[in-house]
Amino acid sequence: MSERNKNATVQPRKVSNAQKLPGAESTKAQTKKKEEKKAMDKGDGLDRGKKSKPSDQLKLTEAELKENITKVLNTHNPHAPQNIVRFNYKEGVYQRVSVDHTAILFEMESNIVYQDSEEGRRLMLKQGLIKENEETDTAAESDEDRMKTPATPVEDGGEVEEAEEEDRPDSVASKADKKGVKLGNFFHFTDRATQTLNNPPRQINCQTAPPPRSIFSATANQWQIYDAYCEELQKQEKQKATLLKKETDKSKKGVLVTETQSTDLTEVAKETKILERMVHQNTFDEIAQDFKYFEDPSDKFRGQEGTLLPLWTFQHEETRGLSVTALCWNSKYQDLFAVGMGSYDFCKQGRGMIVFYSLKNSSFPEYVFPTTSGVQCLDIHPQHFYLTVVGFYDGCVAVYNLKKKSLEPVCKGTPKTSLLTNPVWQVRWQNDDIDNNHNFFSVSADSRVVSWTLIKHELISTETIRLSVNGGLSNVPDDEQLVNISGGTSLDFHKQTDHLFLVGTEQGKIHKCSIHYSSKFLKTYNAHNSAVYTVKWNHFHPRVFISCSADWTVKIWDDTIKVPVFTFDLMSAIGDVAWAPYSSTIFAAVTIDGIVRVFDLSINKYEAICQQLVVAKKKTKLTHIEFNPVHPVIIVGDDQGLVSSFKLSPNLRKTPKVQRGQELTLDPEAEVTKMEHILSWLSDIE
Amino acid sequence: MAGTGEAKKEEADYKRLNSFPLIRHTDMPEEMRVETMELCVTACERFATNNESAAKMIKESMDKKFGSSWHVVIGEGFGFEVTHEVKNLLYMFFGGSLAVCVWKCS
Structure with a gap:
């Protein structure tokens, strides 16, 4: 620019x-023309300019004026x-x-x-x-x-x-007229400022409702405070009283609850029983081990003799003063046995008791049945193992059922003709009769052998046989026969032949009878000089039976021979004898001097192979003995009400063809031949 | 003398028996009431001889816990008529001789 x-x-x-x-x-x-126009419009602007000349202007001639002067x-x-x-x-x-x-x-x-x-x-x-x-x-x-x-x-x-x-x-x-446009240089700017309007301020108000209020007035002073507290205390006391009442109610309820619980103990009877047995097993673990596994090793060095190992003893508080009058194993539960309690002292007869013990619990009996009269004998049914028949001193018989909870017998039978008290000396179950009624036989001191049949909780008696002194039949009325009466003391049925049975009498005679012949004895043996306490058939040999008597002797008989084949004098009154269930030649006897003797005829025909004192006190008399049908265990009852169990040592349970490992298998044939052998040997001697 | 002794004994018994807090009037909700009551008890026990300090402590704690503008009066004898926000008043006795009034009003 x-x-x-x-x-x-x-x-x-x-x-x-x-x-x-x-x-x-x-x-x-x-331009002159233009100027003239302008001058005409505006007045004399240009004219004056032309006319006025500075005073000091050079006056030049025309020539001088026309001369070109060049200035560079x-x-x-x-x-x-x-x-x-x-x-x-x-x-x-x-x-x-x-x-x-x-x-x-x-x-x-x-x-x-x-x-x-x-x-x-x-x-x-x-x-x-x-x-x-x-x-x-x-x-x-x-x-x-x-x-x-x-x-x-x-x-x-x-x-x-x-x-x-x-x-x-x-x-x-003029340009704008022509073009109307200015050309701008885009790279040059000038600042220019403007001011906009300010937003006008506004005001908005809002009011909420104030929180609700209320007025409270009170006066606090000491007596009001005191009164308030006293009131409160009274209230509290009342509450306490009501609470106490409630609590006492509750406690009463609690007592009730506990009472009901105690009655409900029977519900856990089974469990408690199991627990009791467990505890017992723990405390008597050694005995249990002996019972199962102990075999007296000293037997090998003793030759023929054997020993008895004491196991558990059974005694119940309530049987104190009673003596054991009967023993019987249960046929199904081999650990369970029944004990009859009574007295052999006929001057002091009183209450009796039937007690069932288990080998699993020696401290307390499984069942207890108190009786008013002394028990003289009992027998457990071989098939219906829960039925137990009991003979009492007063001549009654009763059947107890273990399944029933009551302590009373299922049924009770009294003899029709009982002038005096005639104790029932022996009861024995028989097989069910044709009508499937249970029946049993009893022998009592009034010389009758009675058959009892259990029909719907009633006992029906039929007299099978009457015993007399001379062995003859007695059809005469009762009162006239009184003198000749011979009281029966023991009874046993033949193991193989149902109808055959033996009756021992007070006079020392043994009668062989049959239920089919009510009028006649098949045979009579003049066995003993005193009352026959026990007579028992051999378990294996059909002809052999054993008897024991108050005359201190045990005799073994062949029922075909009128005289005994063996006689053992035990030098003491004998309580009971029993055949061993595992051998035909073994039997055991208990005497009142407290000695258990075990004989094996196949080993020693003259002396016992085991003779052992088993009582603690000298005066204690043994009354009964029984072999367990399965285990090598015997139970012995004494007159103090104590029952002891013993394990027989291996020498006492030798079977004829003893081969180790085969002991348990019984061979009835072999047992019979063994006995036969002994009998034939005897006859040979004679 | 015996009479005065008995009276003293009674008084002691009364003191012993009646040391618990006794709410005379309140419109507070359950939770708040319990909390306030406990606070009053602790304050009165801590400042057993100085009611002013106890009141101060209660007021400050209440302001912190339940928002500002709480008022507390503690004394053995006084009368009052106060305007309070509803559900924010507690009037209780404590220790057998003290009255405590706590309220909120902004």
């Missing part, structure tokens, strides 16, 4: 100097130094330094692009303001304008700036 300024400053002079150029003449004429203006600053040199190291010489000759007096940048310039034209093209073909015209016109505009200041003289100011708007306006 500085260039343009230069032009602006320079041009007028040029023009003024070249006023008389022919080219310039026409333009001058034009250049851009050299006459004051600028022209002799400044600087050493140029590159060239290695001093070089003249050019000095700037321009002096800028005023400078103002514009943001408008000159229309004629390259840039201006491009911009206008871009904006689509002019078309391609017009371009040249506009350029010419603009040139013309340019030529025109500077013309005025020349006439004005030196007032360049004024003229410019005046002309510019004019020219711009």
Whole structure:
């Protein structure tokens, strides 16, 4: 733009100097015309300018005026130094330094692009303001304008700036008229600020309901406080009282509960029983081990003799003062046995008791049945193992059922004709009759052998046989026969033949009878001099039986022979004898001096192979003995009510063809032949 | 003398028996009531001789626990009528001779 300024400053002079150029003449004429018009409009503005002349103006002649004086203006600053040199190291010489000759007096940048310039034209093209073909015209016109505009200041003289100011708007306006467009330089800006309106402030209010309130008033002083506390205490006491009541009620209920619990103990009877047995097994573990496994090793060195190993002893508090009057093993449960309690002292008869013990629990009996009269004998049914028949001292018989909880017998039978007390000395179950009724036989001191049949809780008795002193039959009435009565003391049925049985009497006789012949004895043996305590058939040999008596003897019989085949004098009153269930030749006897003797005829025909004192006190009398049907165990009862169990040593249970490992298998044939052998041997001697 | 002795004994008995807190009036919910009561008991036991400190302690604790503007009055004898926010008042006796009133009003 500085260039343009230069032009602006320079041009007028040029023009003024070249006023008389022919080219310039026409333009001058034009401007003159214009000026004239203006003058006519505005008044005499131009005329005055023409007329007024400075007083000191040179007066020149026409010639002088027409003379062209040429003045050359250049851009050299006459004051600028022209002799400044600087050493140029590159060239290695001093070089003249050019000095700037321009002096800028005023400078103002514009943001408008000159229309004629390259840039201006491009911009206008871009904006689509002019078309391609017009371009040249506009350029010419603009040139013309340019030529025109500077013309005025020349006439004005030196007032360049004024003229410019005046002309510019004019020219711009003319331009605007033509194009109406200003070309802006996009790279030059000016700041401009405006202020927007502020948002008007607003106010919103909201009010909530206050939390609800209430008024409370009271007065606190010492007496009110005191009263309040007293009231509270009274209340508490009342509450306590009610609580106490409730508690007592509860405790009462609790007592009730415990009572009911105690009655409910029977519900856990089974469990307690098991526990009791467990405890017992633990405490008597050694005995149990002996019972099962101990075999006396000393038997090997004793030769023929054997020993008895004491095992458990059984005693019950309530049986004190009673003596054992009967023993019987249960046929199904081999550890269970029944003990009849009574008295053999006929001056002191009283109560009795039936007690069932188990080997598994020696401390307390399994069942206890107290009786009013002394028990003289009992027998457990071989098939119906829960039925037990008992013969009493007062002549009654009774059947107890272990399955029933009651202590009373299932049924009780009394003899029809009992003038005196006639103790029942022996009872024996028989096989069921044709109608499947249980029946048993009893023998009593009134010399009758009675058959009892159990029909629907009733015992029906039929007299089978009456015994008499002379062995004959007695059809005479009872009262006349009294003198001849011979009381039966023992009874045993033949093991193989149902109807055959033996009866021992007080007179020492043994009758062999049959239930089919009620009027006649099949045979009578004058066995003993005193009452026959026991008579028992051999378990194996059909003809052999054993008897023992108060005359201190044990006799073994062949029922075909009227005299005993063996007689053993034990030098003491004998309580009981019993055949061993595992051998035909072994039997055991107990005497009142407290000695158990075990005989084996196949080993020693004269003396016992075992003779052992088994009681603690000398005075104690042994009353009964019984072999366990399976285990090698015997039980011995004494007159103190104590039952002891013993294990038989191996020597006492030898079977004829003893081969170790085969001991348990019983061979009845062999047993019979063994006995037969002994009998034949005896007959040979005779 | 015996009479006074008995009276003293009675008094001791009374003191011993009636040391428990006794709520006279409250409209607080169960949980808040129990808490406030326990707070009062601890405060009165800690400052047995200084009711002012006890009241201060109760007030500050209540402000912390249940929001500000609680008021507490402790004394052996006083009368009052207060405006309180409902469910925020407890009036109880303690130790046989003290009355404690706690309420909230902002």
